[in-house]
Amino acid sequence: xxxxxxxxxxxxxxxxxxxxxxxxxxxxxxxxxxxxxxxxxxxxxxxxxxxxxxxxxxxxxxxxxxxxxxxxxxxxxxxxxxxxxxxxxxxxxxxxxxxxxxxxxxxxxxxxxxxxxxxxxxxxxx
Numbered sequence: 001x002x003x004x005x006x007x008x009x010x011x012x013x014x015x016x017x018x019x020x021x022x023x024x025x026x027x028x029x030x031x032x033x034x035x036x037x038x039x040x041x042x043x044x045x046x047x048x049x050x051x052x053x054x055x056x057x058x059x060x061x062x063x064x065x066x067x068x069x070x071x072x073x074x075x076x077x078x079x080x081x082x083x084x085x086x087x088x089x090x091x092x093x094x095x096x097x098x099x100x101x102x103x104x105x106x107x108x109x110x111x112x113x114x115x116x117x118x119x120x121x122x123x124x125x126x
Contacts, residue, residue, distance in 0.1 A: 001126065002050070002125060003047060003048065003050075003123060003125050004049060004050045004053070004054040004058065004125065005045075005047075005080065005123065005124040006045070006046045006121065006122075006123045006124075007027075007043040007044060007046060007084075007121070007122050007123075008043060008119060008120070008121055008122075009042070009043050009116060009118050009119065009120045009122065010030045010043055010044050011041075012117070013037050013038045013040050013041065013042070016039060016113075016116060017113050019039060020109050020112050020116070021113075023089060023090040023091050023106065023107075023109065024088070024089055024090070025041060025062070025087070025088040025090065025112070026040045026041065026085075026087050026088075027041050027043055027080075027085060027086050027088070028040035028041070028042055028043075028083070028085045029042070029043065029083060029084025029085065030043065030044050041116055041122075043084065043122060045084060048124075049080045049081050052077075053072050053076070054069060054072070054124050054125075054126050055069075056070060056094075057069065057126065058125060058126030059123075059124070059126060060088065060102070060104050060122070060123070061122065061123045061125070062112060062116065062120065063116070063117070063120040063121065064115060065107050065111050065112050065115045066107075067090060067104040067105040067107050068104060069102060069104050069124070070093060070105055071093055071094055071095050071096040071102070071103035072096060072102055072103075073096035073100050073101045073102065074096075075100045076096070076101055079100045086100070086101065087101040088101070088102045088103075089102070090103075090104050090105065090106050090107050090112070092104070092105050092106050
């Protein structure tokens with residue numbers, strides 16, 4: 001199994017839970033501006049991203065919570081590589097409505113929120 005991306009959570013913004021309730025997770029590399037850090041899960045990359053994006057169907061894991069990627073926006077992987085930033089919509093959509101975003105299968109918002117802790121891994125494998 002290939003690992004496309006592996007990162008560790010460093011901090012969880014104060015407003016992240018509100019977005020998680022709506023199925024949205026925003027990742028931003030540690031050092032994000034304060035106004036973005038409030039709504040983001042800050043992280044430090046341990047490996048990746050790979051030069052090629054993962055395929056639809058690859059697994060995204062946030063701690064113990066697992067989902068399948070259902071769509072990958074045209075610019076999403078480049079944004080991850082350039083800024084460590086991406087929005088993940090856990091809505092199961094087969095089409096990404098925004099070019100810089102990922103879509104994944106729906107997950108339980110409470111479980112996802114509970115998984116967002118400093119030190120927790122976020123990985124994309126396939």
